[in-house]
Amino acid sequence: MNISLRQIRAFVCVASHRSVTQAAREMHLTQSAVSMLIQQFGEQAGVRLFERSQGRMQLTPQGEELLPQARRVLASLEQMEASLHDMQRMHRERLRIAVPQLLACTWLPRVLDSFGQRYPEVALTVVDGTADEVLGVVRSGDAELGIGPERQAGPEINRIFLTEVPMVLVFAQDHRFAQCRSVAWSDLGSEDWIAYSSEFNQYLEKLFERNSLRFGERTVTQVNHLTTALALAGNGMGVTAVPAYAAQLSGSFGLRHVPLHTPALGRDFFIYHQKGALLSPAAQVFCKSLSVGLQRLGEQ
Template identity: 45%
Template sequence: MRAFAAVARAGSFTTAARQINLTQSAVSMLVQQLEVTLHLKLFDRGAVVLLTAAGQQLLPFARRILDDVQQIAEGASDLRLLRTGLLRVAAPQMLACTWVAAVLGEFEQAHPNVGLRVTDAMADEVVSIVRRGEAELGVGPERATGDDVTSTFLMDVPIRLVCAARDPLARQQAVSWKKLRDARWVIYSSEFNRHLERLLHEHDRSLSMQTAVEVQYLTTALALVGVGTGLAAVPDYGQIFAANFDVRFVKLRTPEIHRRYYIYQRRGLVLSPPAEAFVKLLRQRAACNGG
């Protein structure tokens, strides 16, 4: 069709060949192949090359098809070069508004024409959001995925003790779990609490966490710790909110506990260019943070 349109525009096979960087014989062969396919003569070949009546009727269709192909090529280039597209990410609310938000800000500066859609949810919901296709990527702590969602390791995040700023523990550089044997805890995730209890029991069967109150969101847990309701065990990235809730983050030791974070995506689906670029940036930032 490119050859057909070029010859129609130039009125010459030789001139058309120069315009589309082919030989005259190649252009002639292409036009002949199109005529055989269509079972129609498109040109009267004489001293001057003229469109037949059929060629005149089909030329506008060919030009529209070529325009559409050009738009597809340009659209693909825009997607590939991140001049357009949409990045859809799910993450736990606290992670979303701290570490992930910082990476998203860097991504947006580098690719301002890519739209962002962030689903901030509870940690237990991230895998389900990816499974339903509401987000192309999920970032969150380790969770069971099933066969339709894959998980790849991203980073280890240390778990810190959080106490009220006026608590004597706030003046410590580090606190051992044994010293917290009688403490009361604000629990914000039953799954996370079970994970901590399991790790503590592996280290010392006498260690456990006595629940003072249980909530759904980490921000609520920090607020309750700040007013003296209890202590909390919180990933290190939550330190950004220490001043807001008048709390302090203190290192925990014996044992030191880290939380493993993963990238989740639906199995068998090829990531879009924005998602691929974002995963690369996530891994770079995780490596910078020691993950």
């Protein structure tokens, strides 16, 4: 059996119009060409597809049974053609992603490498800054996608849950916690604290309030970037809580890291994009590909 797509299209078109003339007009063929395609399709299928009744083409019982299958074949073909068109468009696109700087140098490279190997013609731009800046970059249109911890997005931003990332405590290698396997929040009352995000500080204050925890009257050092916080902690200037992926750099900054408990703390991470904006094919495929990298995002 050697059925062609032109034969299937002719069959579906004639069945839809009940007319060879109208089918020929839609397919930009002559009536004789359409009739020939129908005849060939019927011969290949081994059934009679149509019979004339009052000047119109009526499906035979066999044709009625075959029509839904033929339509599914054409629908699948149209879907494949649309996917190929999207891939061609994607190969001409630039994808801009906003991410926290430390996420960009720990977890993201492997994700981008995997994506780049599959879609080498997509031009990638990473806008790396602080976690507090991600939403602003997406809101301004300087990045199509943002990846970062939970933030108050506002009505103009849509967010898609990605994963929960555990938070760990980091401190200098000679710190009093150096031999601990985990640390409770209540043990931090006498510790100098290094703060690197105003939003995260507010989150911690609410956490302490819910759990009747209080910090002592010790020094709080405020910085803008998480890498700076890690460097200060490694030099013994205090402790701080960071996403688990940041602990990959512990050795570089002379740090140790341990889980926090009572309560355990995790941060929800999201994909952010402008609400109402149609994502480019490259962005859609990138969002789907993120699932392969989620395990490493939560690794310590």
